[in-house]
Amino acid sequence: MYSEKVMDHFSNPRNVGEMENPSGVGTVGNAKCGDIMRMYLDIDENGVIQEAKFKTFGCGAAVATSSMATELVKGKTVQEALEVTNKAVMEALDGLPPVKVHCSLLAEEAIHAALWDYAEKNNIKIEGLQKPVNDIAEKEEDVSETY
């Protein structure tokens, strides 16, 4: 059901991890739907993305799109990173099954959320960037008492 590229990025995900003091971090999706992506970006003074890291809770496609999204934004300027759309992620992965297209949308959202955080922290406005809507903060439930 998945392309070889998707399987490769799922089995050997690039850039998994956390980042201390990231330039921007964004978390999108919600546990209710089964997908959460968190993206960390390290952006230098010239506005170039030096490093990208991610953590994802979700299916194979969710992991693969996160991995590919981090690969695609690395080395790009903030403006260029905005052009890494869900379509670009999907194409880079040689396509996704129709039911998994929302995973690529989430990857795009994750990039936007991290960039939004970066913009807010630095008090700048990134041309063409809307405030990401797909945030999970308000939906977070404490389930640690369940066991």
Added chain:
Amino acid sequence: MGKVIYLDNAATTQVYPEVVEAMTPFFTEYYGNPSAIYSFAGEANKAVTQAREKLASVIHAKPEEIYFTGGGSESDNWALKATVEAYANKGKHIITTAIEHHAILHTAEYLEKNGCDVTYVGVDENGVVKLDELKAAIRPDTILISVMTANNEIGTIQPIEEIGKIAKENKILFHTDAVQAFGHIPIDVDKMNIDMLSASGHKINGPKGIGIMYIRKGVKIRSFVHGGAQERQRRAGTHNVPGIVGFGKAIELAADNMEERIKYETELRDYLIERVLSEIPYTRLNGHKTDRLPNNASFCFRFIEGESMLILLDQQGICGSSGSACTSGSLDPSHVLLAIGLPHEIAHGSLRLTLSEKTTKEEIDFTVDELKKIIERLRSMSPLYEDFVKKQGK
């Protein structure tokens, strides 16, 4: 393909070689239509009769109360739709449960759209149907109670005898979807007051595409598939003779060693459950601890998602299943896991492993060893786990 560890026997089972052997002559040699008059068809006719007798005897039914169908889903559809049709004069209310298989649930929803009232009784945290809720749901116009014998996802066995008693006391027909239970655990339609029962061949090492419906004598439901006069005019269509013969052989084998198989599978299942729960943190067992199908182990692992787990298990040759949204084709995780009260994020991390009598301890050990690594790996990349660890550290 390398070695496969097949732990998805609730999905379907291997057709035993003895079953194939019993079926083969009815493709190639005795291919006559059992409804035909000439003696060449006699062998086929005789074989259908024998299979019917075997299937009936296992649930203490009479052979003429067994009707061959195309499988469990057809039987479930038939039970609900035909009861609604036949008992329209009495009422249009059906009681079923929130954890039924979709063959029941989607049929019930279809009937609701066509003017029926359906009550979906809830279950407790172990997946056991709430009997007080079921009793309270009974109305003067209730015509049918349909409760599965055992749940396909979490394995919980329902108090069928008590439900049958309630149905009988209230003069309501009782149907049970026994697709997961038939041939696996003892069922007695008389003792349990079952009026209708659905079962399927491929869950007990028989072929796919063959099922039965048991209909107690006196139950008035009519034909669902119209056509020829087969099955005492209640289910048209040329008999699937090889399928019927295979189903008969499969139930013969299953019934012959049911006791030993239950003992073997239960021990191995409990060993699997014990290892998983003690060696993998933040894990829960779904379903009743003891009143569960001998071969079913169902877990939820927190902070991870089921499909990822299945792909990684598959890479090690291990076949399992999950009730996560991603495997169901919708955004919602399994209705069964939600019905037992699990939050969405935990229900997404479910894994069902269903054993067979051929599953070995070595296979279970290998599976648990791999599972530990897989869970650890997925957690290490889960933002939920990251948050959880940070919270713990505070």
